[in-house]
Amino acid sequence: MTGASTTPSRFRLSAVSLDPPLGGRTDATQKHEQSIAVFDLLDNNRFAPIEHRGGPYRLRLSVVDKRLVMSVTTENGAPVLCHHLSLTSFHRLLKDYRLVCESYASAAARLTPDRLEAIDMGRRSIHDEASALLKQRLKSKVEIDHGTARRLFTLIHLLVYQQLLGGFI
Known part of the structure; x- marks a missing residue:
């Protein structure tokens, strides 16, 4: 899925995509969560790659070899950065978040x-902890605010969950 923002700004995301797009055994709930996270992220975000003069930016997220790959370009497609972030430190949080979300859905x-x-x-507590960790782990590459970190964690969770169904973790 790709979303696009119409709000101009120098240090913000104007488009976000997941690679691969959610599909396969992913259910409608996860696709809905992705749509909401992308919409909210594009509606309000702070995304400032360190030592870059400004965007807006396009972000592609993927998971390769248990690493989050963040590929960032300008709106015109000029490369800005490609960062590989180990997901090892997120393993417990991703697992706990998934379990709490499943518990909520089954208990509703x-x-x-x-x-x-x-x-x-x-769930919100785990989400906040994971968002703070993501913000801290990215600080040498990109400055993001708390809301941006929360929405990015949601998308990371969905990508990892999709790979989990295929045997990732």
Whole structure:
């Protein structure tokens, strides 16, 4: 899936794509999560590659050999950076996040709103921790704000989840 922003700015993402696009055994819920994350990311983000004069930028995310590959170009296609980030430090967070999301989905019809809120608070806590780690791990390559980190983590989770279905982890 690719999304595009119409809001001009120098240090922001104008397009985001996943490689490969979500498909195969990925269900409608994950595709919906991706659509929301991309829409929200393009609507409001801060993305400033270190020592680059400005974009807007196009970002392609993929997972290769248990590494996140972030390929960044300008809107005109000029290469800005290609960064490979080990996902090892995210393994526990990705697993916990997936388990909490699955618990929420399976419990939604049978638990009280208070109990669902407690599960969702746990999900948000894991999401915040993963976002802070992502922001810290990227700081030498790209400056991002908290909201951008959260939405990027959602997309990373979806990519890894898709590969998990194919035997990634």
